[in-house]
Amino acid sequence: MQPLQERHLSASALATYQSCALRFRYRYLDNLYWSQLWGAPPEDRARIERGQNFHLMARRYYAGLDPARVEDAVEQKELESWLTLMQGFMPRTFDQAFYPELELRLNRPDLRLQAKFDLVVVSPDGKATIFDWKTERKLPTRSYLDKAPQTVMYRYMLAAAGGQYSPRGQFKPEEISMIYWNPMHPTRWHRLEYSQARFDKDEQFLRDLVSRIVKTPRDMFLATTDEGTCRRCEFQMICHGKRAEQLDLSDEEELREATLAWDDLPELP
Numbered sequence: 001m002q003p004l005q006e007r008h009l010s011a012s013a014l015a016t017y018q019s020c021a022l023r024f025r026y027r028y029l030d031n032l033y034w035s036q037l038w039g040a041p042p043e044d045r046a047r048i049e050r051g052q053n054f055h056l057m058a059r060r061y062y063a064g065l066d067p068a069r070v071e072d073a074v075e076q077k078e079l080e081s082w083l084t085l086m087q088g089f090m091p092r093t094f095d096q097a098f099y100p101e102l103e104l105r106l107n108r109p110d111l112r113l114q115a116k117f118d119l120v121v122v123s124p125d126g127k128a129t130i131f132d133w134k135t136e137r138k139l140p141t142r143s144y145l146d147k148a149p150q151t152v153m154y155r156y157m158l159a160a161a162g163g164q165y166s167p168r169g170q171f172k173p174e175e176i177s178m179i180y181w182n183p184m185h186p187t188r189w190h191r192l193e194y195s196q197a198r199f200d201k202d203e204q205f206l207r208d209l210v211s212r213i214v215k216t217p218r219d220m221f222l223a224t225t226d227e228g229t230c231r232r233c234e235f236q237m238i239c240h241g242k243r244a245e246q247l248d249l250s251d252e253e254e255l256r257e258a259t260l261a262w263d264d265l266p267e268l269p
């Protein structure tokens with residue numbers, strides 16, 4: 001396995017470290033990936049799979065492909081209604097560039113990061129909008145979203161590493177915004193604008209955090225003392241000898257790329 005300083009860290013990895021350094025070690029150094037879905041109630045599994053299917057349908061729609069179909073007729077109907085809402089909210093047009101499931105990497109010697117966006121839309125005037133689809137019932141507040149590591153990382157990454165998708169070869173922070181949209185709450189969406197001042201602040205924050213992580217000796221990734229975090233952690237059996245009481249099933253990104261639930265995301269200073 002690559003040394004930590006050579007690996008590209010995702011928003012979910014950073015959020016994991018912030019919530020519990022030991023959990024970060026288990027996942028990203030010891031490579032102990034225990035799926036949150038193992039042992040989950042059937043209704044939770046179904047909900048997560050529906051969210052994953054919705055992401056797949058959204059990806060295919062913005063890529064100009066026919067939407068995928070699922071076997072279950074009831075679920076298919078619900079997914080189609082979500083897709084219709086999404087198409088009404090952000091229709092695919094020919095005057096803008098659509099990049100579904102765009103992946104970016106930042107390759108600086110002291111800052112290696114990666115991000116995978118649900119969708120980036122770039123208009124001819126160079127403005128870029130990052131879309132993130134959520135399908136969980138719970139709606140985080142705007143102030144929470146503004147400080148969430150996913151918001152910090154995604155806007156920063158598009159400005160720092162997404163220049164090839166800009167008609168001018170570089171996105172200014174002021175040209176970037178991020179929208180969280182949920183088909184279960186289609187009118188309660190949030191657009192989070194960006195700025196040079198916030199970019200500078202985010203860069204400093206990310207540098208400090210990544211530097212702290214890569215300098216941490218292996219045996220110094222310490223356990224959190226927050227019992228609430230442990231209760232939702234898949235490694236509770238290792239640390240405390242019992243199964244997680246409440247599995248982290250509410251964050252789709254984790255289930256797609258191993259991240260944390262909104263409840264777990266620590267706020268930035």
Ligand code: SF4
Pocket residue numbers: 020021022023026223224229230231233234235236237239240
């Ligand atoms: S059970 Fe608690 S201490 Fe152990 S890895 Fe999970 S969050 Fe950290």
